[in-house]
Amino acid sequence: MVEHDRLNQVILNIIMIILCLFCVLPFVLLVSSSITDEAALVKYGYSFIPKKVSFEAYRYLLGSSTAIVRGYGITILVTVVGTFLNLVITTLLAYPLSRHDLPGRNVVAFIIFFSMLFNGGIVPSYIMWSQIFHIKNTIWALIVPNLMMNAFYVIMMRTNFNANVPDALIEAARIDGADEWTILAKIVLPISKPILATVTLMVGLSYWNDWINGLYYINKDKYFSIQILLNRMLQDVQFLKTSSIGSQSGSLLATLPSVGIKMAVAVMGVLPIMVIYPFFQKYFIKGITIGAVKG
Amino acid sequence: MNKSVKHRSAGHSRFKRYLPLYLMMIPGLVYLGINNYIPMAGIIIAFKKVNYAKGVLKSPWVGFxxxxxxxxxxxxxxxxxxxxxxxxxxxxxxxxxxxxxxxxxxxxxxxxxxxxxxxxxxxxxxxxxxxxxxxxxxxxxxxxxxxxxxxxxxxxxxxxxxxxxxxxxxxxxxxxxxxxxxxxxxxxxxxxxxxxxxxxxxxxxxxxxxxxxxxxxxxxxxxxxxxxxxxxxxxxxxxxxxxxxxxxxxxxxxxxxxxxxxxxxxxxxxxxxxxxxxxxxxxxxxxxxxxxxxxxxxxxxxxxxxxxxxxx
CATH class of the missing domain: 1.10.3720.10 (MetI-like)
Incomplete structure (x- = not known):
């Protein structure tokens, strides 16, 4: 019985290890290829073990091209500003909805909920943002459309406020003379830190990874975020050379390591997430789990 | 407790009391209105021949x-x-x-x-x-x-x-x-x-x-x-x-x-x-x-x- 059980455990662990390798190996190929000598790549292709190690691709990316640094700048700016705005808007909408005594809250809840069931589609949306609001090729194009509020997170946050903030606490604060803004800031938010952290992470991730707004609304390389840059470079690695913000040094142009640089630039794209993930892993898992519980 | 019951009975002060909560919802609702509801109205585009120069509303209808x-x-x-x-x-x-x-x-x-x-x-x-x-x-x-x-x-x-x-x-x-x-x-x-x-x-x-x-x-x-x-x-x-x-x-x-x-x-x-x-x-x-x-x-x-x- 015990022997049998131990065998079971071994088999189950082996299955999980295989699945984990399935998830991780593509990244090994990516990193390994990015530090392989260009000539070796041309001869043997991308491989898991570098035939000859070389950091030329990174030297080129960081040394003679400003595009990557600029891309990081745009991405960080958009992520910070966007996530902040999203969090403010979401909290301010979710909190009143969580108040059982607020007249008309069901109407508002329905308006929010309906937007999750039906949408006008991308065509009217694109025409509106570009023709009425003229956000094409502005930094707002990366911040405002679609990402600045997510109905799902509003409902999730409302449910969380309902469950974790006792009505009696709010009532007591009001009797003490606190106004609604004070109640929100001093009582509700401090005890809701876990949900705020979770929403911040999920929204931050969607801003960091967003490329669709860039695809629709940005065609000036001045506003290329790291994802847009990646998208452009996979199709046309020469973009780094021709881009007005790309290279500074003429002498290096001829030696663009075009095969390896593709992988190096992708590594640069995932690196920040991989670095912070271990520290926030707990919150990501929590976010997914909370999100799964319906609003 | 008594105080709050008295509060609720008066219509005017009731509105005044909830006003901050309604104000809080404005940014979210405005965003939802623009980002989600205007495009819903925009589905009329499917029945038009859109001409950017004329604008969506003035573009001619083409039915189905x-x-x-x-x-x-x-x-x-x-x-x-x-x-x-x-x-x-x-x-x-x-x-x-x-x-x-x-x-x-x-x-x-x-x-x-x-x-x-x-x-x-x-x-x-x-x-x-x-x-x-x-x-x-x-x-x-x-x-x-x-x-x-x-x-x-x-x-x-x-x-x-x-x-x-x-x-x-x-x-x-x-x-x-x-x-x-x-x-x-x-x-x-x-x-x-x-x-x-x-x-x-x-x-x-x-x-x-x-x-x-x-x-x-x-x-x-x-x-x-x-x-x-x-x-x-x-x-x-x-x-x-x-x-x-x-x-x-x-x-x-x-x-x-x-x-x-x-x-x-x-x-x-x-x-x-x-x-x-x-x-x-x-x-x-x-x-x-x-x-x-x-x-x-x-x-x-x-x-x-x-x-x-x-x-x-």
Whole structure:
């Protein structure tokens, strides 16, 4: 019985290890290829073990091209500003909805909920943002459309406020003379830190990874975020050379390591997430789990 | 307490009392109005011949012309077929894999190993689909790809031009989809498994149930409700596809369109690359309306099966 059980455990662990390798190996190929000598790549292709190690691709990316640094700048700016705005808007909408005594809250809840069931589609949306609001090729194009509020997170946050903030606490604060803004800031938010952290992470991730707004609304390389840059470079690695913000040094142009640089630039794209993930892993898992519980 | 009762009785002070709460909701509602509700009104574009110079409202009406063009073309059939078939395969395989992983995670006793597995299988979910397109390119590139160079050449075969051979793509796209999403769904199912009352397992152990029997009679039934909800949610979205998966992973390659074109990629190409707003908006409205009907249908089915699992 015990022997049998131990065998079971071994088999189950082996299955999980295989699945984990399935998830991780593509990244090994990516990193390994990015530090392989260009000539070796041309001869043997991308491989898991570098035939000859070389950091030329990174030297080129960081040394003679400003595009990557600029891309990081745009991405960080958009992520910070966007996530902040999203969090403010979401909290301010979710909190009143969580108040059982607020007249008309069901109407508002329905308006929010309906937007999750039906949408006008991308065509009217694109025409509106570009023709009425003229956000094409502005930094707002990366911040405002679609990402600045997510109905799902509003409902999730409302449910969380309902469950974790006792009505009696709010009532007591009001009797003490606190106004609604004070109640929100001093009582509700401090005890809701876990949900705020979770929403911040999920929204931050969607801003960091967003490329669709860039695809629709940005065609000036001045506003290329790291994802847009990646998208452009996979199709046309020469973009780094021709881009007005790309290279500074003429002498290096001829030696663009075009095969390896593709992988190096992708590594640069995932690196920040991989670095912070271990520290926030707990919150990501929590976010997914909370999100799964319906609003 | 008395004070608040008195408060509630007076209409004017009642409004004054709630005013700050209404003010708080303004930014969110304005955003929702612009981002979601104006485009809903914009579905009229599907019945117009849009002329940017005149503006949407002044562009001439064309009735159902755009839909006639769309549905008499071969595209309407291809994009509908692809969108639905891929989704069905994704739903079935994705659910089986994720539920299996959740159960395996629950059975594994090494706490630390369990943590590591959860952390690793979630990585693909965190990565942008753009980076995934680089990863698949590293494997599939005709000249430099790992598969052509390290596997096919080593075995003495002829290199395959992956980005021009439609036959492989249903498998490739399914594999990429599973790779990117199974960890996320496994975590959701695993959370449900962890929530199952432990006393059931203890009672079963006392009764001498085997491990497999416990999975079959306790874990699996415990997961049923989550499986139903997530599956029907997915069925409700069967008319929508992950644009990035179908556009970026095949690198927008023309020869593959027959097996990679979905409603979402079609709408994008019509709008941004072929400047065919009529067809594009007709396809978009077709998606919105059928999608809406499907969500309502899916929900009413859940309501019938088990009321608690319904969404609304």
């Amino acid at each position: 012309k755009n839909f006639e063009f769309l549905f008499t073309s071969k595209d309407a059939w291809v994009i509908t077929r692809n969108t639905i078939l891929y989704n069905l395969v994704f739903i079935v395989l994705g659910t089986v894999l994720s539920v299996a992983v959740a159960i395996i995670l629950n059975e594994i006793r090494l706490k630390r190993a369990k943590k590591v597995y959860q952390t690793l299988i979630l990585i693909p979910f965190l990565i942008s689909i753009i980076v995934v397109s680089y990863l698949s390119y590293a494997f599939l590139s005709t000249d430099n790809g790992f598969i052509n160079n390290s596997i096919i050449k080593a075995a003495g075969g002829e290199p395959v031009n992956w980005y021009a051979e439609p036959a492989y793509w249903p498998f490739i796209l399914t594999l990429v989809f599973l790779w990117k999403s199974f960890g996320y769904n496994s975590i959701i199912y695993y959370a449900t498994v962890v929530g199952i009352d432990q006393s059931y397992y203890e009672a079963a152990a006392i009764d001498g149930a085997t491990r497999w029997e416990r999975v079959k009679y306790i874990t699996f039934p415990g997961l049923k409700s989550t499986i139903i909800t997530l599956t029907l949610l997915a069925v409700g979205r069967i008319f929508y596809s992950d644009f990035g998966l179908f556009y970026l992973i095949p690198m927008n390659s023309g020869p593959l369109f027959d097996v990679t074109n979905t409603i979402d990629t079609y709408v994008y190409r019509g709008l941004m690359q072929m400047n065919n707003i009529g067809m594009s908006s007709a396809a978009g409205l077709y998606q919105s309306i059928v999608g809406f009907i499907l969500v309502l249908t899916a929900n009413s089915i859940v309501t019938k099966l088990s009321k608690d699992d319904a969404l609304f």
